[in-house]
Amino acid sequence: MTDNFSGAVCGPASLVNKMMDLQQGSLMLLGPTMNAKVAFELSERIPHLGLRMKEHSQRALLFARRLKNLGLSVIYPGLEEHPQHQLLKSMHNAEYGFCGLICLDMETEERANRLMNHLQNYGQFGFMAVSLGYYETLMSCSGSSTSSELNPEEKKLAGISPGLVRMSIGYIGTFEQKWAQLEKALTRLNEPLCKN
Structure with missing residues (x-):
């Protein structure tokens, strides 16, 4: 599975022109230019990006509510009890929801890995991966993957169990x-x- 990430540089023309300078510009020196084939494939997906993001967020909110109703520890800014729910609500576009990313605290790494293993290998629910951009559900145990370089105190401070x-x-x-x-x-x- 490969991920294609893209973005845009936004700002005053003076900033963009400076970045594009042939001799000193970071866009020229660092080469963040996308492969033409990948750029074409992404351009074909842009027209329905809005529809996909709406579904992504709507499903995440439904999952978060149902998981919460089962008594599980869920972290999702769309839930009213999330400490920054009101802040996000004041900024977000209601049509697109609160995002498509939820966190489920399974308390131990062993329980997290057992859940993800079953979801991937027996339930066809999604895939274990550290990425976020895919049409299938992707999941990871953050403490032992994307945030594994943090020490225990840093993880605790960041809320990563x-x-x-x-x-x-x-x-x-x-x-x-x-x-x-x-x-x-x-x-x-x-x-x-x-x-056995």
């Missing part, structure tokens, strides 16, 4: 189908481990 599972919610399949897969994995997580 050993079992924090970050999920970028995809939009493939129906919501109820994906919810059933997640709910089944959570049920299996509470069953005793089988030993």
